[in-house]
Amino acid sequence: MNKTKKLMIGNEAVARGLYEGGVNVVSSYPGTPSTEITEFISKYDDVYSEWAPNEKVGMEVAFGASLAGKRSCCCMKHVGLNVAADPLFTLSYTGVTGGLVICVADDPAMHSSQNEQDSRHYAIASKVPMLEPADSSEAYAFAKSAFKLSEEYDTPVLFRMCTRMAHSQSIVEIGERENFEGYKYEKKPWKYIMTPGNAVKRHPYVEERTLKLQQLAENCEYNRVEMGDTKLGIITAGTCYQYIKEVFGDNVSILKIGMINPLPVEMIKDFAQKVDRLVVVEELDPIIETHCNNIGVTVEGKSLFSNIGEFSQQTIKEVLLGEKAESEKADSEIPVRPPVMCSGCPHRGMYYTLAKNKITVLGDIGCYTLGSAPPLNALDSTLCMGASVSGLHGFNKASNNEKNTVCVIGDSTFMHSGVTGLINIAYNMSNSTVIVLDNSITGMTGHQQNPTTGYNIKGDPAGKINLEALCHSIGINRVRVVDPYNLEQCDKVLKEELAADEPSVIISRRPCVLLKYVKHEKPLKVNEEKCKSCKRCLKLGCPSISFKNGKAFIDATQCVGCNVCSQLCPFGAIGKEVQE
Amino acid sequence: MATSLMIVGVGGQGSLLASKLLGNILTAEGYDVKVSEVHGMSQRGGSVVTYVKYDENKVYSPIVTEGEADYIISFEKLEAARYASFLKKGGKIVVNAQEIDPMPVIIGAAEYPEGILEELKSKDIFVDEIDALSLAEQAGSSKAVNIVLMGRLAKYLGIGYDEWINAIETTVKPKFVELNKKAFELGFNYSK
Numbered sequence: 001m002n003k004t005k006k007l008m009i010g011n012e013a014v015a016r017g018l019y020e021g022g023v024n025v026v027s028s029y030p031g032t033p034s035t036e037i038t039e040f041i042s043k044y045d046d047v048y049s050e051w052a053p054n055e056k057v058g059m060e061v062a063f064g065a066s067l068a069g070k071r072s073c074c075c076m077k078h079v080g081l082n083v084a085a086d087p088l089f090t091l092s093y094t095g096v097t098g099g100l101v102i103c104v105a106d107d108p109a110m111h112s113s114q115n116e117q118d119s120r121h122y123a124i125a126s127k128v129p130m131l132e133p134a135d136s137s138e139a140y141a142f143a144k145s146a147f148k149l150s151e152e153y154d155t156p157v158l159f160r161m162c163t164r165m166a167h168s169q170s171i172v173e174i175g176e177r178e179n180f181e182g183y184k185y186e187k188k189p190w191k192y193i194m195t196p197g198n199a200v201k202r203h204p205y206v207e208e209r210t211l212k213l214q215q216l217a218e219n220c221e222y223n224r225v226e227m228g229d230t231k232l233g234i235i236t237a238g239t240c241y242q243y244i245k246e247v248f249g250d251n252v253s254i255l256k257i258g259m260i261n262p263l264p265v266e267m268i269k270d271f272a273q274k275v276d277r278l279v280v281v282e283e284l285d286p287i288i289e290t291h292c293n294n295i296g297v298t299v300e301g302k303s304l305f306s307n308i309g310e311f312s313q314q315t316i317k318e319v320l321l322g323e324k325a326e327s328e329k330a331d332s333e334i335p336v337r338p339p340v341m342c343s344g345c346p347h348r349g350m351y352y353t354l355a356k357n358k359i360t361v362l363g364d365i366g367c368y369t370l371g372s373a374p375p376l377n378a379l380d381s382t383l384c385m386g387a388s389v390s391g392l393h394g395f396n397k398a399s400n401n402e403k404n405t406v407c408v409i410g411d412s413t414f415m416h417s418g419v420t421g422l423i424n425i426a427y428n429m430s431n432s433t434v435i436v437l438d439n440s441i442t443g444m445t446g447h448q449q450n451p452t453t454g455y456n457i458k459g460d461p462a463g464k465i466n467l468e469a470l471c472h473s474i475g476i477n478r479v480r481v482v483d484p485y486n487l488e489q490c491d492k493v494l495k496e497e498l499a500a501d502e503p504s505v506i507i508s509r510r511p512c513v514l515l516k517y518v519k520h521e522k523p524l525k526v527n528e529e530k531c532k533s534c535k536r537c538l539k540l541g542c543p544s545i546s547f548k549n550g551k552a553f554i555d556a557t558q559c560v561g562c563n564v565c566s567q568l569c570p571f572g573a574i575g576k577e578v579q580e
Numbered sequence: 581m582a583t584s585l586m587i588v589g590v591g592g593q594g595s596l597l598a599s600k601l602l603g604n605i606l607t608a609e610g611y612d613v614k615v616s617e618v619h620g621m622s623q624r625g626g627s628v629v630t631y632v633k634y635d636e637n638k639v640y641s642p643i644v645t646e647g648e649a650d651y652i653i654s655f656e657k658l659e660a661a662r663y664a665s666f667l668k669k670g671g672k673i674v675v676n677a678q679e680i681d682p683m684p685v686i687i688g689a690a691e692y693p694e695g696i697l698e699e700l701k702s703k704d705i706f707v708d709e710i711d712a713l714s715l716a717e718q719a720g721s722s723k724a725v726n727i728v729l730m731g732r733l734a735k736y737l738g739i740g741y742d743e744w745i746n747a748i749e750t751t752v753k754p755k756f757v758e759l760n761k762k763a764f765e766l767g768f769n770y771s772k
Contacts, residue, residue: 007603007613111618135614135642168642169603169615239642246640314645325646328703329665334658335690337682339591339626370624375687538687543625546686557722 008172010165013136014103015040016172017143019047022180024070024098027052027061029416030445031077032112033166034105038075039448042457046177051448051457054385054416055080059087059102066100066156067192069183071147075103078119079384083417085122088156090194092126093202095154095209097183099147102128105161108283109310112163112444114365114382116309118284123158123261127206129213130158130261131222134241136170142222142258144175153209153216160260162283164239164310214262222258225271229253232320233275235268235288235299239311240281246313247321263291272297279304279320283311341370343544344520344560346510347437349484350408351378352540352564353491359406359498362395364388364418366410367443367512375541379408386417389434393421396430403498406433406506412442412450415465419474425503426475433497433504436467437484440511447515471505478504485510487567513560521561522576526552530573537565537574582635584644585733588663589655590680591626594726597752598653599630601730605747606634609739616642625683627659651736653729655712656680661696664705673705674732676712676725708732715766724763731767741768 008016014037018026026049028038042049052058058074065072076084081104088102104122107113123130131146133139143159150157190198217223228250236244237257244254255271257263268291272278280289280301289301304319305311317323341348351371354361355378363369363379364387372379381391388407395405409418414436425432442448449455454464471479478500482493490508497504511518523544531551538545544558545565552573554565566574585602587595596617603615611634618628631644649667654660654675667673675697684690693699701707710732716724727748734744745761752760 005607007607007615009617163618164616164642167617169613170639170642171607171613242640242642312643312645313641325648325665326669327647327665327667328700328705330661330693330696330699330703332661332693332696332699333690334662334693335682335684337590337625337627337658337662338684339624340683342592342624367624373683374689375683535688541683541687543683543686546681547688 004175005171005173007169008136008140009036009167009169010133010136010139010161011036011167012040013139013172014143014159014161016174017140018073018101018146019044020175020177021099021144021147022071022178023047023073023101023147024180024182025062025065025072026050026074027058027072028075029053029055029058029080030442030448031080031105032445033107033163034075034077034080034103034161035445035448036166037103038457049457051450053451055084056087059084059091062100062102063087063091066096066098067185068098069185070098071100071180072098073101073103076105077113078104078106078117079113079115080104081119081122083385088122088128089126091156092128092206093194093199094192096150096156097185099150100156101143101146101150101159102156103159103161105163105166106284107163109163114384116284118287119158119160120260120287121285124287127210128156128158128261129153129259130160131258132160132238132260133165133258134238134256135165136168136172138258139165140172140174145221153213155209158261160238162238210262214265217259217262217264218267220259223264223267224256224258225267226254226256227274230275231277233271233278234281235271235278235292236281237288238283240283243311243313243316244281247316257288260287263288265295268292268295268297281305281311281316283309338373339370340373340541340543341367342513343542343558344513344562346439346484346508346513347371348540348542349487349564350435350437350482350490350508351376353487353494354378354406354408357491357494359494360404362388362391362405362407364407364409364413366413368408368410368437371408373541375539385413386421389414389418389421390424392432392434393425393428393430396432403431403433406435406498408435408437410443411436411438411440411452411467412448414467415451419470422471422476422505423474429503431501431503433506435506435508438467438507438509440509441515443512447512467507476503476505478502479507480504481507481509483510484508485562485564487564513562521563523556523559524554524561524563524566524574524576525556526554527573527575530571532571532573534570536568536570540565540568582633582639584649585632585651585653586644586649586663586666587630587632587653588659589628590659591624591628593655594723595628595630595655598726598730599632601727601747601751602632604751605739605743606632608747609743611635612637612639614639614642627662629663651733653733655725655729657696658682658692660707661693661700664700667705671706672708672736673700674708674710674729674736676729677709678713678725710767710770712767715770716763719763719766720759724759727760727763728767731764732770734764734768
């Protein structure tokens with residue numbers, strides 16, 4: 001194998017491209033499917049990288065680094081860009097000194113997200129150029145070129161990925177890192193102090209820049225025409241290009257868009273004239289189609305293709321060729337296999353306690369959202385990062401302080417945007433109980449460090465936020481810490497805090513069972529003679545416990561001996577050894 | 581036309597390592613390769629699927645759709661049945677004879693279908709069942725189910741034994757190389 005050729009997921013290819021493009025500073029918040037970009041960058045020791053508490057902070061760090069004359073980047077998932085939208089819109093006005101790239105990963109089909117918003121709208125709304133690659137090789141090349149684009153046009157550059165791009169591997173031929181020294185810092189108040197007086201002068205610049213970028217879009221490395229059979233012409237971008245090539249090969253003409261904003265005008269008009277039928281194939285919203293309509297080019301798009309979910313080669317075959325897939329399948333009903341909280345997950349004990357006490361629970365975003373599933377059914381809402389805490393305050397203000405409601409939020413999510421909600425609880429005085437599910441890691445995205453863990457992105461010791469001290473300093477007097485493996489303690493403290501006539505925080509603290517330093521205990525066993533088949537242990541929703549031959553059964557390959565189930569069993573049938 | 585494989589199973593069973601090994605060996609053999617996986621929610625004990633496609637010519641789409649897979653390698657019986665419709669006519673399923681109850685079965689909201697592999701066979705689907713868990717334990721760890729199955733798959737793919745061993749040595753962490761070589765060998769030499 002050639003040394004410079006490597007199979008890479010899209011996210012690794014972006015990281016490599018940014019690295020070779022001379023990136024100096026990267027600040028991101030993890031979010032599927034964007035996380036690995038920053039993780040791969042963190043492996044380069046000549047780049048400063050970090051996990052920020054949230055996406056807004058990450059983007060502002062990238063802004064500061066750009067202001068200082070260095071090349072910077074921040075990465076996030078689509079909903080993270082909502083959090084960072086505030087700096088984005090004004091960064092469009094200030095422009096950059098060192099190149100600034102904002103990677104945003106959309107999640108059509110919502111493999112791991114709460115909505116399937118289309119980030120391309122942000123590029124249009126903020127008037128910032130956006131690139132979108134179609135495989136790892138393009139991801140690498142586009143990312144490498146993005147800093148020059150950013151500097152030449154004095155603009156941040158949005159870099160759009162989608163789940164299929166981000167997590168698909170294809171072959172990349174890599175090169176060398178550009179030696180970029182950085183620009184010397186110069187004070188430019190007219191460009192960087194966005195008071196109204198300065199901003200009114202920058203807005204016309206932004207409009208001029210858009211016109212220049214439109215000229216670029218007509219003839220650039222990102223957009224290309226592949227003429228084949230001219231009966232059908234397709235305008236497309238991203239992974240959809242691959243599906244079309246797979247189905248049609250060269251028997252189609254394609255205008256492949258790599259720069260999503262601004263879109264070309266003459267290039268599209270010219271292409272439209274050369275083909276008999278013109279179709280736009282794009283996932284989610286009709287961005288390219290609307291542009292075509294605006295410039296007077298008639299296309300078919302969302303009249304044929306859905307604006308919901310992901311496409312595939314099969315979608316293309318069905319819509320454009322009328323071909324259905326042929327295959328055999330089982331007639332038996334196949335039960336679904338949803339993701340579950342792991343065996344020994346520290347969240348389980350607290351959720352069991354909440355469910356047992358029939359508490360209304362406002363939830364948040366993380367592994368612990370899985371507590372919403374049967375049999376625990378422990379959650380009542382999940383909106384966005386931090387909404388559990390602020391929502392609880394609103395819920396309590398609206399419901400006469402009956403106090404049968406709490407919220408749950410993970411340690412990383414609390415740092416991201418839960419703490420501002422807690423400040424509101426303290427300031428506007430609601431009698432709310434906030435439960436921080438502190439598993440000492442950012443779990444769902446695959447174990448990233450955060451401000452409460454005491455380690456940085458490289459695993460080196462770092463500043464460690466003390467949650468108890470933070471809550472006290474905000475003005476919360478009642479801060480309790482419980483071990484979620486101890487059901488009696490959880491129950492007692494929960495009842496006490498709900499009875500208290502002031503706001504409180506319960507920190508449910510135990511590290512994620514998947515962390516390498518967490519020692520697993522010996523698996524538990526069920527004493528079949530003592531087991532009375534009451535199925536109480538099954539209420540935990542532990543994947544290790546099932547019901548076999550009329551008795552509870554613990555799978556020794558999965559059980560980590562957390563002992564939560566043994567505390568539930570009224571007959572003492574679960575223990576380390578089979579008790580005779 | 582690219583050869584299409586699917587690796588399906590339960591989150592945590594090691595399908596990512598299997599796809600990494602496959603990707604590396606196919607790249608080393610000089611093929612154009614695409615591998616597609618989904619991270620995040622689909623882990624944590626959920627149903628997981630990874631696509632691997634390779635060809636002497638360019639591979640375009642990174643995913644496999646219904647009726648397209650040449651091979652489905654399933655780490656669990658129910659998952660083989662879940663994705664059986666992705667198999668093309670004449671395709672083959674290699675399946676670990678293990679049953680892992682999904683949560684709806686655990687809580688009694690659904691039943692694990694009995695004789696599910698026999699049902700697939702009755703539809704003229706080629707099903708190669710192997711007790712990969714026992715072989716993995718024999719190799720030294722129940723976690724090596726993934727590599728046992730790669731050993732079994734190797735019987736069909738026509739890539740040499742030594743090439744696989746080389747790929748294991750370059751893909752797997754050094755301290756797990758011997759375990760995985762043993763697991764591969766047990767899967768490769770398995771006979772019914």
